[in-house]
Amino acid sequence: MTEHGGRPYRVALVQMACGPEPDDNVAKAAARVVEAANGGAQLVCLPELFRTQYFCQREDHALFDLAESIPGPTTERFAELAREHRVGIVVPVFERRAPGLYHNAAAVVDRDGTLVGRYRKMHIPDDPLYYEKFYFAPGDLGFRSFALSVGPVGVLICWDQWYPEAARLTALTGAELLVYPTAIGWHPHEKAEHGASQLAAWQTIQRAHAIANGVFVAVPNRVGHETGDVRGDRAEGPGIDFWGSSFVADPFGRVLAEASADREEILYATVDPRAVAVTRQHWPFLRDRRVDAYAPLAERFRDRP
Numbered sequence: 001m002t003e004h005g006g007r008p009y010r011v012a013l014v015q016m017a018c019g020p021e022p023d024d025n026v027a028k029a030a031a032r033v034v035e036a037a038n039g040g041a042q043l044v045c046l047p048e049l050f051r052t053q054y055f056c057q058r059e060d061h062a063l064f065d066l067a068e069s070i071p072g073p074t075t076e077r078f079a080e081l082a083r084e085h086r087v088g089i090v091v092p093v094f095e096r097r098a099p100g101l102y103h104n105a106a107a108v109v110d111r112d113g114t115l116v117g118r119y120r121k122m123h124i125p126d127d128p129l130y131y132e133k134f135y136f137a138p139g140d141l142g143f144r145s146f147a148l149s150v151g152p153v154g155v156l157i158c159w160d161q162w163y164p165e166a167a168r169l170t171a172l173t174g175a176e177l178l179v180y181p182t183a184i185g186w187h188p189h190e191k192a193e194h195g196a197s198q199l200a201a202w203q204t205i206q207r208a209h210a211i212a213n214g215v216f217v218a219v220p221n222r223v224g225h226e227t228g229d230v231r232g233d234r235a236e237g238p239g240i241d242f243w244g245s246s247f248v249a250d251p252f253g254r255v256l257a258e259a260s261a262d263r264e265e266i267l268y269a270t271v272d273p274r275a276v277a278v279t280r281q282h283w284p285f286l287r288d289r290r291v292d293a294y295a296p297l298a299e300r301f302r303d304r305p
Helices: 022-038 062-066 072-085 158-162 164-171 188-213 273-282
Strands: 010-014 041-046 088-098 100-108 113-119 144-149 149-153 177-179 216-219 223-226 240-243 247-249 255-258 265-271
Touching: 010 022, 010 216, 010 247, 022 041, 022 062, 022 072, 022 265, 062 149, 072 088, 088 113, 088 149, 100 255, 113 144, 158 164, 158 188, 158 240, 164 177, 164 188, 177 188, 188 240, 188 247, 247 265, 255 265
Parallel strands: 010 041, 041 088, 149 177, 177 216
Antiparallel strands: 010 265, 088 100, 100 113, 144 149, 216 247, 223 240, 247 255
């Protein structure tokens, strides 16, 4: 450890298109992890629910069969890769916790293959083509960070990225990097009119989390047009154009690296924990917080008398 924190490390975000066959997606993601490790990455982050196309575009009880336990086949495969290539991995999983109880989760594996822990998505959306409440119970493990070889890393998932409370509480557990595995895109009929502003808002809110908490933020997203096709069974409707644009921002909110909107790629950036300490010294938001005045945050809304 240095005066201002741990050593810099290289993070890699896998931006990938997902096809109808789960095994093919896992094989592709595994190959990208190996490529990233060979490219010097010490932590690799995969996108949300990467094992399949984004199946929540429809409500279908048969799709619960896609879920698996943690640990389970997917986490064990990536734990083996972690051991072999000495790289930490954030592995999103459709988690089967018990019969009738499922979570949108992410397993966190360290470079020795140890399953350090899991995060269960706390905020569950229910919007057109994003029918997640049908499949997932809200997370009950709270907001947390994980002690990896590279340092403390916080994991949140997709819809969580719009909530400053989630970023703050995770940062308060000691995270120096917030990772947001994501599956977000445009409804095709909205893209021309609202696409640019939606993408800008998505990036802006997460850059704001970096600034407000003095942390790095890393966001791996998927890319490509999907109709929720799983083994040839497609959802009705226009599908979703996933907008890629994976990025990494530093504690000052500066975008260090950004991927394209329409191509598969591996995005690399350097996370320097010393920048967390230096930024917080100059912008001491944590010091000046009025924790004695924030109790109303635990209320849904304050109605007028």
